[in-house]
Amino acid sequence: MSKIFSFLKPYRLHMAVALILMLVELVVELWQPLLMAKIIDEGVLKKDLNLVIYWGGVMLGVSALAFAAGIINSFYAGHASQSFGFDIRKALFEKVQSFSFSNFDRFSTSSLVTRMTNDVTMIQNTVFMSLRIMLRAPLLIVGGLIMAILVDVKLGLILAGVTPLLVLFLAWVRTRARGLFLSMQKNLDRVNSVLRENLIAMRLIKAFLRGKHEIGRFTDSNERLKKKTVSAFRLIEYTTPVLMLAMNAGILAVLWFGNIEVANGDIKVGEVVAIINYGTRITSALSIVSMIIMIFSRARASSQRIAEVFDTDIDLLDAPAALKEETVPFGKIEFRNVFFQYPGTKRPILENVSFTVKPGETLAILGATGSGKTTLFQLIPRLYDVTRGEILLDGTNIRDMKLDKLRRQIGYVPQDVLLFTGTVAENISWGKEDASKKEIIEAAKNAQIHDSIEKFPKGYESKIGQKGVNLSGGQKQRISIARALVRKPKILLLDDSTSALDMKTETNLLKDLYQYNCTTLIITQKITTAISADSILLLEEGKIKAAGSHSALLRTEPLYRRIYETQLEEGNQSYAEGFN
Ligand SMILES: Nc1ncnc2c1ncn2[C@@H]1O[C@H](COP(=O)(O)OP(=O)(O)OP(=O)(O)O)[C@@H](O)[C@H]1O
Numbered sequence: 001m002s003k004i005f006s007f008l009k010p011y012r013l014h015m016a017v018a019l020i021l022m023l024v025e026l027v028v029e030l031w032q033p034l035l036m037a038k039i040i041d042e043g044v045l046k047k048d049l050n051l052v053i054y055w056g057g058v059m060l061g062v063s064a065l066a067f068a069a070g071i072i073n074s075f076y077a078g079h080a081s082q083s084f085g086f087d088i089r090k091a092l093f094e095k096v097q098s099f100s101f102s103n104f105d106r107f108s109t110s111s112l113v114t115r116m117t118n119d120v121t122m123i124q125n126t127v128f129m130s131l132r133i134m135l136r137a138p139l140l141i142v143g144g145l146i147m148a149i150l151v152d153v154k155l156g157l158i159l160a161g162v163t164p165l166l167v168l169f170l171a172w173v174r175t176r177a178r179g180l181f182l183s184m185q186k187n188l189d190r191v192n193s194v195l196r197e198n199l200i201a202m203r204l205i206k207a208f209l210r211g212k213h214e215i216g217r218f219t220d221s222n223e224r225l226k227k228k229t230v231s232a233f234r235l236i237e238y239t240t241p242v243l244m245l246a247m248n249a250g251i252l253a254v255l256w257f258g259n260i261e262v263a264n265g266d267i268k269v270g271e272v273v274a275i276i277n278y279g280t281r282i283t284s285a286l287s288i289v290s291m292i293i294m295i296f297s298r299a300r301a302s303s304q305r306i307a308e309v310f311d312t313d314i315d316l317l318d319a320p321a322a323l324k325e326e327t328v329p330f331g332k333i334e335f336r337n338v339f340f341q342y343p344g345t346k347r348p349i350l351e352n353v354s355f356t357v358k359p360g361e362t363l364a365i366l367g368a369t370g371s372g373k374t375t376l377f378q379l380i381p382r383l384y385d386v387t388r389g390e391i392l393l394d395g396t397n398i399r400d401m402k403l404d405k406l407r408r409q410i411g412y413v414p415q416d417v418l419l420f421t422g423t424v425a426e427n428i429s430w431g432k433e434d435a436s437k438k439e440i441i442e443a444a445k446n447a448q449i450h451d452s453i454e455k456f457p458k459g460y461e462s463k464i465g466q467k468g469v470n471l472s473g474g475q476k477q478r479i480s481i482a483r484a485l486v487r488k489p490k491i492l493l494l495d496d497s498t499s500a501l502d503m504k505t506e507t508n509l510l511k512d513l514y515q516y517n518c519t520t521l522i523i524t525q526k527i528t529t530a531i532s533a534d535s536i537l538l539l540e541e542g543k544i545k546a547a548g549s550h551s552a553l554l555r556t557e558p559l560y561r562r563i564y565e566t567q568l569e570e571g572n573q574s575y576a577e578g579f580n
Helices: 002-044 049-097 101-106 109-134 136-151 153-200 202-207 211-264 269-310 373-379 403-408 424-429 437-446 450-455 473-485 503-516 527-531 550-556 558-579
Strands: 333-340 350-357 362-367 388-393 410-413 491-495 519-523 535-540 543-548
Touching: 002 049, 002 109, 002 136, 002 269, 049 109, 049 269, 109 136, 109 153, 109 269, 136 153, 136 269, 153 202, 153 211, 153 269, 202 211, 211 269, 333 373, 350 362, 350 373, 350 388, 350 535, 350 543, 362 373, 362 527, 373 491, 373 519, 403 410, 410 473, 424 437, 424 473, 437 450, 437 473, 437 503, 473 491, 473 503, 503 527, 527 558, 535 550, 535 558, 543 550, 543 558, 550 558
Parallel strands: 362 519, 362 535, 410 491, 491 519
Antiparallel strands: 333 350, 333 388, 535 543
């Protein structure tokens, strides 16, 4: 939590000015009832018009001062709180960027989005309100009571007797409200999560006619959010009438005893009016306090959720002894007895996996769905660290390399193609920030997408996605391959990245990859792709079932032979022969 408060440090001056101006408003507010008492007792009752005009003028003057202080206070409070929110959002974004994949597994995407938006806005507003009214309300209560006692001890003590009971009541409300608001934010996460899934999967939902089902799912989570919000706000709604009732009873008592004291000549009428004025001001300050409790309870829940993100230990950092020298790698990859288990799961996904790929060679990885192929890929750029064993690049354990140096050598084309909002050229150069137009075109040509891009209305400058060109699955795959190729990687990881390509395009692509002279690992379901590789790895339930060249596996591995025969029967014969 202190980490969150530290974001206020750069705005100390703004906050100090805002607080001083708020104190000016407070002093004026506490002074006004006394001025009013003076006007009544010395002006109205003694029929002295000059005094009424004089003190009336003073009252107007200080009110104008308070008004100006309020406006300038809003300006400074606004600047401090908005800048505070901006800095927290930026720091959160940077923190999330540094997350490892196991860190990501701890938070759902929607929850991170809610934390970075709604939760930050919540504490940002709290800072604004604190500088604007929050501190004023408790100070007004204490100051009002002191002033009332100074005017008349007996009547002042009546007000002072009611207030502590109400403060205790508010403390109880605060404890209850915190739990309710925390659960409200969690339910907001859920609503965002369903919404996000729906927007992403809209085509699928329409194709499967699942609209009604999804509306039901959304209504369900929306209903739960509503219930939690209602119970949180109901608690706060009960608070104000209780406060009003108690304080108005106090004011009635002041009127009753004040009446007796005025009759006895112990107090003046104006002084009774002043004490009642303090009472009404304290009452409205108490109702502000109940609102403050609501805002603070929400802000505490929000800051707790933000702190959880900041407090997440990044478990994938450069080792202290990470090698500093920038050598150009050859690209030899070696897995030595690698075991891997996802954090929080019981069963190992990879078991004792060992293999070597020589520089510039291609390894195809075949295996049933869920056999651990993608997991194996993710270990190479260290999206996750191995649980046991080691992975070496040119003989160096990748854990001893600087992360950015390792990742800079790798061109990774994930299974799920993801393109960003922007032009085709921007999407390709995303792989290499300073890529020239020539390099972008070269990568696109080798990824077999150049000709298609040329046919787009604005060529490489065509926008992708909404309001831009709509791409087929195969075109998206090839743009994401071009994005990897533009880096001229030493290691290329293709995770089922040619699945949507026709055979001719795929053959051309694989042939063109040779000029990059990079070590290539291809996950594939197609035997024809595997045949083109230098060696093949057959993965079964996280273990290496067999490894070797196509011809060796065909001779020795019945499972491989079965896959080969089944797929060739489906009509790939001529293509396969072309490679042999
Ligand atoms: N983040 C994760 N946390 C826990 N388990 C996971 C995670 N990601 C994948 N798994 C599990 O690891 C196993 C292997 O998944 P992986 O994605 O590596 O398989 P795959 O061989 O690439 O499958 P496919 O061919 O379907 O893509 C699966 O049982 C999957 O449920």
